[in-house]
Amino acid sequence: MSTAIAQATPLHPVQGASELASVCARHPDVPRLVVLKTDVQRRGVHYTDRALALLDPERHSVTGTHIFGARDGRIAPRPESLLLRDGSSIITTPTPLEQRPYVVDHVDGRLALVDGGAPIEEVEYWPRPDYYAKRTRSGLPMKFVVSARPQRLNVFPYRHCHFWNDGEGCLFCDIVPQLRKGKDDLGIPARLDPEDVRETVAEALREPGRFVGICITAGSNTRGARPFDAEVDYYVEILRAIGASFRTPRFPSQLIGTAFEPAQLERLRRETGLTSYTADLEVLDERLFSWICPGKARWVGYREWKERLVRAVDVFGRGRVDTGIVAGVELARPHGFATEEEGLRRTLDEAEELASRGVSTVFIVWSPRPGTALAGQRNASLDYYVALAEGLHGLRARYGLPIDFDDYRHCGNHPDTDLSRLLRP
Ligand code: SF4
Structure with missing residues (x-):
């Protein structure tokens, strides 16, 4: 050079x-x-x-x-x-x-x-997919309906999170400030019409051989007869709109949602073609979860969130359920773990308990952003993240947990699942 x-x-x-x-x-x-x-x-x-x-x-x-x-x-x-x-x-x-x-x-x-x-x-x-140049019949640019990673389609159908209504959004998150910017600066609706999603996914799948899976995620919606019923209702609508492009009853898909009750999960499985499920704990410690994710803690609670993940394995199967953490946030000031050694040990201990019950843990690197409550803080050392990636990968190897639905092709945002190409059967 x-x-x-x-x-x-x-x-x-x-x-x-x-x-x-x-x-x-x-x-x-x-x-x-x-x-x-x-x-x-x-x-x-x-x-x-x-x-x-x-x-x-x-x-x-x-x-x-x-x-x-x-x-x-x-x-x-x-x-x-x-x-x-x-x-x-x-x-x-x-x-x-x-x-x-x-x-x-x-x-x-x-x-x-x-x-x-x-x-x-x-x-x-990243190469631009062909459908980015098109609009839905309602006039919305398709690139605002479904966004593409190199091999995966992302649908973010609802850009609000109801935890923010009571000032209980997760401290590392900026979904609501972004919702305002998205609406004002880009004209992206807060809630997508399932018909726009149906059209866009159908168009995206015309590009041969590119996409290996579809991921759906949105902010939590506490409304409904039981908490989160409204969130499940909407996911059912969106997943059915996506499923219209497939001839098979099931299609390669991941829903990243709130921790739902078994009846809600069974409904998702029964009424849609969904094949895998993720409910993010964000941080693997009960005390820190209550501080960092106050909405999740109040509406579900740390222990119940974990139990719902374990019960989701009965619905979707082993190797089809995981939880995401925002790695590094467990060290945030003022209440985080005092040292990286403690953070790593406590996180891997909790992840092992989940793995022993069939639930994988994957991480994203915490990126402190200006619109979040933890703005201005620093994330962890490189050594910490690499040790965490090895540790989480090692747990999957030890407990025989495949992670195909969230690997380098299906997601690409988890250094630990990048290592799954090395996983021995
Ligand atoms: S649950 Fe937490 S991380 Fe997810 S959108 Fe709401 S505030 Fe953000």
Whole structure:
């Protein structure tokens, strides 16, 4: 790569590259690209003007629904995210330069991740799916109805979360500030019409061989005869609209919803083609759950949330149920674990109890964003995240839990499930 171009790249302390190398050396069983991806998610990215000049909305995915915010708080047409040479994704967002993100630059004719002024890995922008250029019959741009990762379709049908009505949204979340921005700046409706979803999914699936699964998620809706019945009603409508594109009764799908009661789960299974279920605990500790997820704690509670996950295994089967955590938030100030050692040990202990009962735990890297209650805090060290990825992967290996529905192709946002390609049967 050309020295002249590398010198023109914004310079930051070189600590990053050496930290990456030393973490790789300490975790020889974790591929370097997984460590790098984790670090890019941890630190975020800054796109240089040269890199942005290569972004072609006709060929690349440009940030679409903005359901969650960027670390720099902006809504702007920027690359949705990045692809690595091994075909895995880095899901990350633009981050202010003073926070020392990786830099994405145009170096010697290619896009590269640059750190400390040195290019360290080639990357690509996500390819734009064909349907992004189209509109539904109601006139809505299809890219606002269903967003695409490299191999998965994401449907975010409801952009409000009722926990916020009582000031009980999760402390790391910015769904409601983003709902306002999405409505005002982009004209995205808070609640999608299932017919728009049906049309868009049908159009997306015309592109041969690209998508391996569909993920549906939305904010929690506490309404209904029993809490969350309204959320289930709407998911049934949306899943049936998606299912209209399939000739088989079941289709590859993941619902990330609230922790539903068994009767609600059975209804989802019976009335739709849903094949896997996720209900995010966000943090694996009862005391921290009550602090960080006050709405979930009041409406369901930590222990009951776990029990509902275990009961979901009876409905969807082993290897078809997991819970997500926002890794690093368990260390947030002022109530988080005092040390990373304690955070790792306590998180893996809880994850093991869940794994022993058939429930996988997957993590995303906590990215402190300006519209959240924990804005301005720092996430954990790279070593912490890599050890957590190894630990969670190791639990799945020990308890024989497949994670195909949430792996590098179906999701791409979990460093721990990137390791499932190494999992022995
Ligand atoms: S449940 Fe928590 S993380 Fe999910 S949308 Fe509501 S506030 Fe955000």
